[in-house]
Amino acid sequence: xxxxxxxxxxxxxxxxxxxxxxxxxxxxxxxxxxxxxxxxxxxxxxxxxxxxxxxxxxxxxxxxxxxxxxxxxxxxxxxxxxxxxxxxxxxxxxxxxxxxxxxxxxxxxxxxxxxxxxxxxxxxxxxxxxxxxxxxxxxxxxxxxxxx
Amino acid sequence: xxxxxxxxxxxxxxxxxxxxxxxxxxxxxxxxxxxxxxxxxxxxxxxxxxxxxxxxxxxxxxxxxxxxxxxxxxxxxxxxxxxxxxxxxxxxxxxxxxxxxxxxxxxxxxxxxxxxxxxxxxxxxxxxxxxxxxxxxxxxxxxxxxxxxxxxxxxxxxxxxxxxxxxxxxxxxxxxxxxxxxxxxxxxxxxxxxxxxxxxxxxxxxxxxxxxxxxxxxxxxxxxxxxxxxxxxxxxxxxxxxxxxxxxxxxxxxxxxxxxxxxxxxxxxxxxxxxxxxxxxxxxxxxxxxxxxxxxxxxxxxxxxxxxxxxxxxxxxxxxxxxxxxxxxxxxxxxxxxxxxxxxxxxxxxxxxxxxxxxxxxxxxxxxxxxxxxxxxxxxxxxxxxxxxxxxxxxxxxxxxxxxxxxxxxxxxxxxxxxxxxxxxxxxxxxxxxxxxxxxxxxxxxxxxxxxxxxxxxxxxxxxxxxxxxxxxxxxxxxxxxxxxxxxxxxxxxxxxxxxxxxxxxxxxxxxxxxxxxxxxxxxxxxxxxxxxxxxxxxxxxxxxxxxxxxxxxxxxxxxxxxxxxxxxxxxxxxxxxxxxxxxxxxxxxxxxxxxxxxxxxxxxxxxxxxxxxxxxxxxxxxxxxxxxxxxxxxxxxxxxx
Numbered sequence: 041x042x043x044x045x046x047x048x049x050x051x052x053x054x055x056x057x058x059x060x061x062x063x064x065x066x067x068x069x070x071x072x073x074x075x076x077x078x079x080x081x082x083x084x085x086x087x088x089x090x091x092x093x094x095x096x097x098x099x100x101x102x103x104x105x106x107x108x109x110x111x112x113x114x115x116x117x118x119x120x121x122x123x124x125x126x127x128x129x130x131x132x133x134x135x136x137x138x139x140x141x142x143x144x145x146x147x148x149x150x151x152x153x154x155x156x157x158x159x160x161x162x163x164x165x166x167x168x169x170x171x172x173x174x175x176x177x178x179x180x181x182x183x184x185x186x187x188x
Numbered sequence: 189x190x191x192x193x194x195x196x197x198x199x200x201x202x203x204x205x206x207x208x209x210x211x212x213x214x215x216x217x218x219x220x221x222x223x224x225x226x227x228x229x230x231x232x233x234x235x236x237x238x239x240x241x242x243x244x245x246x247x248x249x250x251x252x253x254x255x256x257x258x259x260x261x262x263x264x265x266x267x268x269x270x271x272x273x274x275x276x277x278x279x280x281x282x283x284x285x286x287x288x289x290x291x292x293x294x295x296x297x298x299x300x301x302x303x304x305x306x307x308x309x310x311x312x313x314x315x316x317x318x319x320x321x322x323x324x325x326x327x328x329x330x331x332x333x334x335x336x337x338x339x340x341x342x343x344x345x346x347x348x349x350x351x352x353x354x355x356x357x358x359x360x361x362x363x364x365x366x367x368x369x370x371x372x373x374x375x376x377x378x379x380x381x382x383x384x385x386x387x388x389x390x391x392x393x394x395x396x397x398x399x400x401x402x403x404x405x406x407x408x409x410x411x412x413x414x415x416x417x418x419x420x421x422x423x424x425x426x427x428x429x430x431x432x433x434x435x436x437x438x439x440x441x442x443x444x445x446x447x448x449x450x451x452x453x454x455x456x457x458x459x460x461x462x463x464x465x466x467x468x469x470x471x472x473x474x475x476x477x478x479x480x481x482x483x484x485x486x487x488x489x490x491x492x493x494x495x496x497x498x499x500x501x502x503x504x505x506x507x508x509x510x511x512x513x514x515x516x517x518x519x520x521x522x523x524x525x526x527x528x529x530x531x532x533x534x535x536x537x538x539x540x541x542x543x544x545x546x547x548x549x550x551x552x553x554x555x556x557x558x559x560x561x562x563x564x565x566x567x568x569x570x571x572x573x574x575x576x577x578x579x580x581x582x583x584x585x586x587x588x589x590x591x592x593x594x595x596x597x598x599x600x601x602x603x604x605x606x607x608x609x610x611x612x613x614x615x616x617x618x619x620x621x622x623x624x625x626x627x628x629x630x631x632x633x634x635x636x637x638x639x640x641x642x643x644x645x646x647x648x649x650x651x652x653x654x655x656x657x658x659x660x661x662x663x664x665x666x667x668x669x670x671x672x673x674x675x676x677x678x679x680x681x682x683x684x685x686x687x688x689x690x691x692x693x694x695x696x697x698x699x700x701x702x703x704x705x706x707x708x709x710x711x712x713x714x715x716x717x718x719x720x721x722x723x724x725x726x727x728x729x730x731x732x733x734x735x736x737x738x739x740x741x742x743x744x745x746x747x748x749x750x751x752x753x754x755x756x757x758x759x760x761x762x763x764x765x766x767x768x769x770x771x772x773x774x775x776x777x778x779x780x781x782x783x784x785x786x787x788x789x790x791x792x793x794x795x796x797x798x799x800x801x802x803x804x805x806x807x808x809x810x811x812x813x814x815x816x817x818x819x820x821x822x823x824x825x826x827x828x829x830x
Binding site for chain 1: 552559560563577704706784
């Protein structure tokens with residue numbers, strides 16, 4: 041079998057190995073700096089100093105009554121909680137139309153030294169438990185004044 | 189009462205299962221005894237499959253259109269108020285329906301392939317039939333057990349929830365999934381030929397041509413599907429982009445990459461009798477990646493925006509991928525000594541070398557995408573933490589690879605087979621290089637200062653001009669264009685499509701203007717040269733949905749340009765509204781308007797306003813790819829008939 045590998049093939053295989061080696065060095069270097077961890081507020085705060093200014097995905101629910109939305113300035117603030125710990129989140133993007141209290145959300149961004157989380161992206165977590173809107177939540181009734 | 193549709197459907201599925209097993213047995217025995225009668229019976233089994241699957245698919249279509257809610261699939265995705273067009277295309281809006289479509293397409297491809305070669309490849313055909321029918325058995329089993337769309341529902345509901353709102357929000361959804369499946373399923377035919385040739389140990393030249401043609405067809409559908417998927421994402425999801433390196437997008441991109449590599453290296457085999465084993469490896473890899481793609485999309489293992497389904501079907505796919513992988517690797521290792529290449533590389537400066545390098549780049553590209561996609565799965569399995577691999581990783585890793593591919597695309601064409609002459613090559617490259625320098629300088633003067641964009645412009649110009657010069661020379665000397673060398677010039681047209689896409693991608697990624705703004709009725713907002721003014725915010729009730737519409741007018745340099753109506757659609761069974769962005773498209777750039785939110789009591793709307801340069805080039809590029817493939821596939825036939 042080894043004898044069958046003539047020098048040309050050996051060279052070819054060596055070249056592939058060198059390329060793959062170089063690629064994987066590059067690969068895992070870049071991968072390391074581009075991994076985003078998914079954490080809950082408790083997990084993030086438990087990291088102490090390591091928690092600050094690193095990109096993470098933070099998941100939890102929106103605390104009741106904590107939403108402050110200013111459409112003119114496009115500024116959104118709310119408290120994200122996992123039941124035990126909570127983190128204030130600030131975002132300069134428009135929340136989804138149905139964004140509301142007690143909703144599961146995932147925000148992507150960084151925690152800063154003043155203990156406020158700056159979110160670049162806000163994703164609403166679609167609940168697995170499917171529930172159609174109730175009578176009072178139907179858009180036709182809610183936005184009746186917009187119907188011509 | 190059980191609806192007739194339920195028993196017709198189930199009967200068809202069991203008929204398919206039975207006839208497939210019968211076909212496999214007869215095809216196998218015909219390979220041993222070489223009896224024509226047995227092979228005829230096996231072919232019959234393939235035709236029966238197609239007939240039964242067509243009946244089942246039509247029955248399902250009928251059930252969807254007549255709102256027969258006693259059929260489980262209709263009860264899951266149907267609704268009386270859904271418009272008939274969307275009711276029909278909801279055939280592939282959910283897991284069971286898309287497996288049904290898959291099975292139908294597989295039986296269609298198998299029938300076409302068996303019918304086309306009913307008199308050829310006497311030794312290969314039994315094994316082609318065995319492979320295709322075995323794949324069929326897998327899909328029919330999935331249809332019969334974990335993903336059966338024809339179960340009966342009792343009591344019969346009055347109405348259903350309707351298809352996933354995202355899927356009934358745009359007509360493009362009628363095209364993207366069938367194209368994707370035509371691409372995915374089409375790769376089974378080359379795979380079947382690869383398996384057959386390895387089992388029998390026969391690898392004739394005609395085989396090479398046949399495999400190339402079938403791969404080209406599947407590859408074309410896959411290309412169209414990827415472009416249409418990007419277009420759908422752009423037109424429906426409202427984030428202003430078309431590609432996010434989402435696992436499900438990657439799933440369709442990986443087989444495309446290895447398929448592209450195959451289409452190039454098969455030419456080396458045709459010309460120089462080289463890379464035989466490598467080509468078999470590429471066919472098998474491409475096929476396995478289509479299975480992996482279906483697994484990733486349909487099992488919900490990866491946290492993806494597209495993961496519509498979570499079901500136990502994943503285990504079936506894992507087993508199927510495992511078996512296919514073991515068989516492929518086993519056959520390749522077993523047959524490798526027999527398929528030794530007769531030709532060899534004569535000179536480092538040759539078309540073969542360019543193809544070989546290109547192949548390496550494509551495979552590296554695929555490797556990067558694969559690891560980036562699966563890395564979160566590996567980490568979660570090993571360490572139990574949830575991670576995601578960000579978009580920057582993919583962009584940084586694939587950017588340089590893409591540039592090298594662009595470079596090879598042009599220069600490779602200029603190098604002849606066997607042995608290149610450096611002097612001739614330099615002479616050939618003089619004009620294209622001058623043109624490249626001129627265009628790049630002009631772009632720089634016009635304000636394009638980003639290094640990556642400039643390098644892309646340079647390489648695109650180089651490749652484009654080499655191909656155009658070549659085509660013009662041929663046209664002048666022979667008076668013919670595509671009929672001279674249809675394969676080669678069809679390839680050029682497809683390459684031009686890729687160049688257009690490259691330009692569209694780098695411009696839209698690097699020069700996008702993005703802003704969020706909140707407007708009251710009558711207020712306006714300036715972005716670049718454009719002014720956006722909110723005319724009216726109003727609602728509209730349709731049978732299947734409730735719409736909030738923001739009528740806006742766009743002005744360019746104070747001249748009215750167009751009216752745009754971005755919408756938020758509320759579907760009865762979904763609490764989240766689905767946005768419908770509005771796009772004003774031109775050659776240079778798109779104005780992209782998404783209605784993000786509204787305050788109905790203040791008649792105020794919040795928009796995301798984007799100016800996306802050169803996005804339409806990507807869609808046009810997709811058209812070029814399709815035309816290029818059609819030229820190289822069909823032109824020789826047209827010539828023959830004359």
